[in-house]
Amino acid sequence: MVVSGWQARFNYEHDVNGRIYVLWDPSYYDITVIDHSNQAMHCDVSGRKNQLNCIMTVKYGFNTIELRKPMWLHLQNLATYIIKPWLIWGEYYTWSNNQQGSNRVYSRIDTTIKNDEWMNTFGHMEVDYKMPFISDHAPMMTNLKRDESSGKITFKFFNVWADHEGLFLLTEGVWKTQLHSDTMKDIWYKLKALRPVLKQLNNIEFKE
Numbered sequence: 001m002v003v004s005g006w007q008a009r010f011n012y013e014h015d016v017n018g019r020i021y022v023l024w025d026p027s028y029y030d031i032t033v034i035d036h037s038n039q040a041m042h043c044d045v046s047g048r049k050n051q052l053n054c055i056m057t058v059k060y061g062f063n064t065i066e067l068r069k070p071m072w073l074h075l076q077n078l079a080t081y082i083i084k085p086w087l088i089w090g091e092y093y094t095w096s097n098n099q100q101g102s103n104r105v106y107s108r109i110d111t112t113i114k115n116d117e118w119m120n121t122f123g124h125m126e127v128d129y130k131m132p133f134i135s136d137h138a139p140m141m142t143n144l145k146r147d148e149s150s151g152k153i154t155f156k157f158f159n160v161w162a163d164h165e166g167l168f169l170l171t172e173g174v175w176k177t178q179l180h181s182d183t184m185k186d187i188w189y190k191l192k193a194l195r196p197v198l199k200q201l202n203n204i205e206f207k208e
Contacts, residue, residue, distance in 0.1 A: 019038065020059075029045060059075075
């Protein structure tokens, strides 16, 4: 065991190298493995000291596209019936060539993906990539903080808005404003800023 008192699950039954390791502190989390393969492990996660309740998938794909296809097909199948917030970690990991100084190369070849329900519950999520220690891979860390606005009604786009003559100008006004230097965060903040604009349009033009 890596840490005294922690629990762990591996996938040695699918791969002799045990390619996936899931470790957790049971005083903070209850984790049940609901499905696993040689490329992914799917877990139901509940927080003992917070309101976390989600599905977490840890994946470590094989090196070729053909060998990864079964994993992606399985994830697509899972997506059809998972209704909880869903977080997918992995594929590969952040990697370095273990050289020193200017010769050191970092390559962030891993991914963190979440579904719409995760976004509605936890909002924007940032991943912190730590420095490698004994491995040539670097750990990823995220703060699982529930969005305080999650109790509100989920925003929905009504098709009738698309026919309104003022929609383009309203959208353009928000979209031309840069809200963050990071492209993905900029899109997220723009969509968030567009929400009250569209709600106001609905209240003025369409609310009976």
